[in-house]
Amino acid sequence: MIALAGPNLPHELLAAAGKHGGAIALGLDQPTPRAQQWLESKFAPHAFALVESWAAGAYDHLDAVLFSRADDTSQRLYYYLCELQRRGLLAGPRPLIFDVGKIPRTSSRDLTVAAVRRLAGELGVGDAALEAAIVAGNRARAGQPGGSPSGPVCLLHGTPPPDRRLHQVIEAAGFAASGLTMEELWLSPGPAVAEGTGDPAAALGTQLHARQQGARSFADPAAFIRQSVETAGASAVVLWRIEEDEAQTWQFPAEQRALAELGLPTLVLTRTDWQARDGAPAAIAEFLAGVAR
Amino acid sequence: MTTAANTAPPASVNQRSRKMLACTAEATAYQKAFGQELRRRVVEDREPYAIVQADTPHELFHAMDIPIVTNQWWSAYISAKQLSTRYFDKLVEAGYPANSCKYCSLGLACSVANESETAPWGGLPTPTVMVARLTCDCIQQVFGQWANLLGSEFFPMEAPAWTDKDPQWFAHSRDEWRRVYQPDRIAHMVAEMQDLIALLENRTGRKFDEGKFHHLMEQINVQEGYIWEAAQAIGKARPCPVSIAEQMPNTMIPQWHRGSDWAVAHAKKFRDEVLERIATGQGTSGNEKLRLMWIGAGVWHDPGFYQALEESLGAVFVWSMYMPFAGPAYIRELQGSPMEALASRVASMNETLHLPPWMNGWMVAEAQRCGIDACVLLLPPDNRLSQSGTKLTALALEDAGVPVLMIDADMVDAKIWDHDRMVGMVADFLREKGLAQ
Numbered sequence: 233m234i235a236l237a238g239p240n241l242p243h244e245l246l247a248a249a250g251k252h253g254g255a256i257a258l259g260l261d262q263p264t265p266r267a268q269q270w271l272e273s274k275f276a277p278h279a280f281a282l283v284e285s286w287a288a289g290a291y292d293h294l295d296a297v298l299f300s301r302a303d304d305t306s307q308r309l310y311y312y313l314c315e316l317q318r319r320g321l322l323a324g325p326r327p328l329i330f331d332v333g334k335i336p337r338t339s340s341r342d343l344t345v346a347a348v349r350r351l352a353g354e355l356g357v358g359d360a361a362l363e364a365a366i367v368a369g370n371r372a373r374a375g376q377p378g379g380s381p382s383g384p385v386c387l388l389h390g391t392p393p394p395d396r397r398l399h400q401v402i403e404a405a406g407f408a409a410s411g412l413t414m415e416e417l418w419l420s421p422g423p424a425v426a427e428g429t430g431d432p433a434a435a436l437g438t439q440l441h442a443r444q445q446g447a448r449s450f451a452d453p454a455a456f457i458r459q460s461v462e463t464a465g466a467s468a469v470v471l472w473r474i475e476e477d478e479a480q481t482w483q484f485p486a487e488q489r490a491l492a493e494l495g496l497p498t499l500v501l502t503r504t505d506w507q508a509r510d511g512a513p514a515a516i517a518e519f520l521a522g523v524a525r
Numbered sequence: 526m527t528t529a530a531n532t533a534p535p536a537s538v539n540q541r542s543r544k545m546l547a548c549t550a551e552a553t554a555y556q557k558a559f560g561q562e563l564r565r566r567v568v569e570d571r572e573p574y575a576i577v578q579a580d581t582p583h584e585l586f587h588a589m590d591i592p593i594v595t596n597q598w599w600s601a602y603i604s605a606k607q608l609s610t611r612y613f614d615k616l617v618e619a620g621y622p623a624n625s626c627k628y629c630s631l632g633l634a635c636s637v638a639n640e641s642e643t644a645p646w647g648g649l650p651t652p653t654v655m656v657a658r659l660t661c662d663c664i665q666q667v668f669g670q671w672a673n674l675l676g677s678e679f680f681p682m683e684a685p686a687w688t689d690k691d692p693q694w695f696a697h698s699r700d701e702w703r704r705v706y707q708p709d710r711i712a713h714m715v716a717e718m719q720d721l722i723a724l725l726e727n728r729t730g731r732k733f734d735e736g737k738f739h740h741l742m743e744q745i746n747v748q749e750g751y752i753w754e755a756a757q758a759i760g761k762a763r764p765c766p767v768s769i770a771e772q773m774p775n776t777m778i779p780q781w782h783r784g785s786d787w788a789v790a791h792a793k794k795f796r797d798e799v800l801e802r803i804a805t806g807q808g809t810s811g812n813e814k815l816r817l818m819w820i821g822a823g824v825w826h827d828p829g830f831y832q833a834l835e836e837s838l839g840a841v842f843v844w845s846m847y848m849p850f851a852g853p854a855y856i857r858e859l860q861g862s863p864m865e866a867l868a869s870r871v872a873s874m875n876e877t878l879h880l881p882p883w884m885n886g887w888m889v890a891e892a893q894r895c896g897i898d899a900c901v902l903l904l905p906p907d908n909r910l911s912q913s914g915t916k917l918t919a920l921a922l923e924d925a926g927v928p929v930l931m932i933d934a935d936m937v938d939a940k941i942w943d944h945d946r947m948v949g950m951v952a953d954f955l956r957e958k959g960l961a962q
């Protein structure tokens with residue numbers, strides 16, 4: 233099986249190969265002494281747990297782990313893990329990287345399509361199998377439970393948290409929580425992939441290249457947050473970004489302007505702890521207690 | 526192995542470095558005059574110009590005679606005018622969180638501050654285009670927002686995945702570059718450069734001249750060939766003829782102007798001075814006992830740091846990356862394909878300096894080539910790019926028998942730099958490793 237360790241990865245291709253191993257299990261609460269020997273401080277916090285688990289043999293049952301170039305930590309980890317294996321400091325599954333391009337330009341789309349074809353070749357997936365997986369994926373998307381929740385909704389926007397601990401704080405305050413965790417982001421299939429094109433690799437590559445979520449997305453941040461508010465039907469927003477998030481943190485001013493225009497109650501929490509061991513849960517609870525339901 | 530140094534008392538007075546080569550002063554003077562000339566072209570004459578990252582294909586602009594302001598050069602210029610704190614504060618006032626990595630964003634901060642009375646040159650006019658290669662997640666945000674602010678256009682370039690990883694890349698970069706840098710990555714970079722050329726032709730009316738570009742690429746090979754030759758000689762010579770504080774400007778200043786007649790002539794002059802000093806047995810120190818390697822950006826606010834232990838311990842910094850990197854990073858047999866050769870350079874500059882296995886593979890080989898006794902490695906806490914690859918490189922050097930001192934200090938922050946404390950730390954490390962009394 234192949235586990236996923238990043239956003240914007242080709243789910244349909246792994247499904248077609250019968251090798252979709254889900255998101256890699258991180259084991260976030262463990263100490264990470266070995267990982268700290270090898271990784272510098274600017275890696276996202278989950279990287280340390282991933283490398284520590286790798287060193288402990290937790291992924292030995294996997295054939296490979298697929299990293300993504302759509303995220304700095306994910307792509308750097310690929311190079312580090314390859315090197316640690318080359319030097320005999322680690323064993324475990326084979327690290328792979330999916331070379332997704334996000335620049336809105338034809339050459340970047342072509343680069344992504346080529347990456348799909350390359351991985352399809354490696355996994356022995358032909359066009360017919362990939363097309364069938366695309367059709368099945370689209371059917372699964374259509375079958376997702378839709379409809380809006382009955383109560384008020386709070387959008388949790390910004391850095392994807394490790395799990396639903398912040399969602400639970402929101403729910404305890406009487407709001408439905410909207411916003412993906414990191415694992416949900418990695419597993420999110422995105423919009424439907426074009427069917428019946430005669431070139432399923434190109435169809436999948438085109439979808440991956442255009443996807444709007446993730447650290448390297450070229451989506452307009454103001455438009456994206458407005459769209460997220462609208463899709464969720466949110467009446468309040470928590471904009472939450474962790475200390476290590478140095479990419480999308482640049483979007484704060486644009487996002488805050490967009491939220492001010494929408495006139496929604498908003499709580500902005502920056503430079504927070506990814507595992508919410510700081511005051512973020514209490515601040516969210518207090519904020520939502522003051523928001524009319 | 527890691528030593529914290531950011532709780533230092535107020536910095537002691539920094540020392541100036543001794544300069545021994547005539548060509549060092551010439552290079553510095555040329556760069557100063559160039560700054561004035563660039564200002565004239567960009568600000569007074571309002572020529573079309575571009576703001577570009579250091580790792581983008583400057584050669585295309587040179588071949589089209591379009592002036593460029595390099596982000597890293599512009600940042601250094603702002604810093605030298607003691608304006609970085611002021612502008613970063615303005616960034617925070619404008620709603621940007623203070624935790625953002627600051628390495629590439631000082632130019633944006635200056636534009637956000639929008640203070641024509643304090644900004645160098647009164648601030649930058651609108652560039653025709655802004656170009657950055659997407660090596661970290663943040664750079665597209667920085668350049669995208671900066672371009673919006675200046676009313677310009679952002680031309681991002683991909684940094685494609687590199688799966689064919691040869692730790693000995695530097696041994697084959699000159700003639701086997703198609704294999705080493707991966708044909709599909711080269712082809713992609715060529716496609717992007719062609720798009721960029723089309724954009725520049727369209728916006729500026731200037732034409733890309735293939736012949737001129739080919740000649741420029743050949744001249745760059747000649748120029749970097751001189752630097753490479755001097756670097757090889759420095760590696761073998763005992764004592765080391767030229768300090769790293771002089772290796773750097775004589776490599777980097779011509780590199781900003783690569784392929785120009787001045788740059789080629791200057792590289793030759795530098796090589797000749799180096800060889801002359803070797804031939805006459807002149808060393809940067811009269812007391813060379815230990816040969817040290819410096820990994821990281823230079824501590825340019827305190828260049829005297831590098832020479833501080835020469836007298837007392839005979840410890841001489843003989844290696845920093847700038848000069849020896851010139852050969853493998855720049856020299857390419859053109860093989861009738863100058864655009865592909867350039868693509869192979871642009872597609873690898875950042876990776877080979879900051880990612881395993883290229884960074885550590887090269888640095889271990891360099892330590893061996895230059896007879897290095899110990900290494901001092903800068904680990905800036907707040908700089909993603911400069912951090913990248915450092916821990917695995919330190920491990921690789923130690924495995925190869927080279928002790929490493931990692932200094933946890935932010936290279937751009939002169940405020941926390943303490944000359945005496947830093948010198949003492951290196952001295953203690955050398956004693957601890959049994960390399961000095």
Ligand code: SF4
Nearest residue numbers: 626629661663664910
């Ligand atoms: S080094 Fe990387 S993270 Fe830091 S400012 Fe530059 S592009 Fe951004």
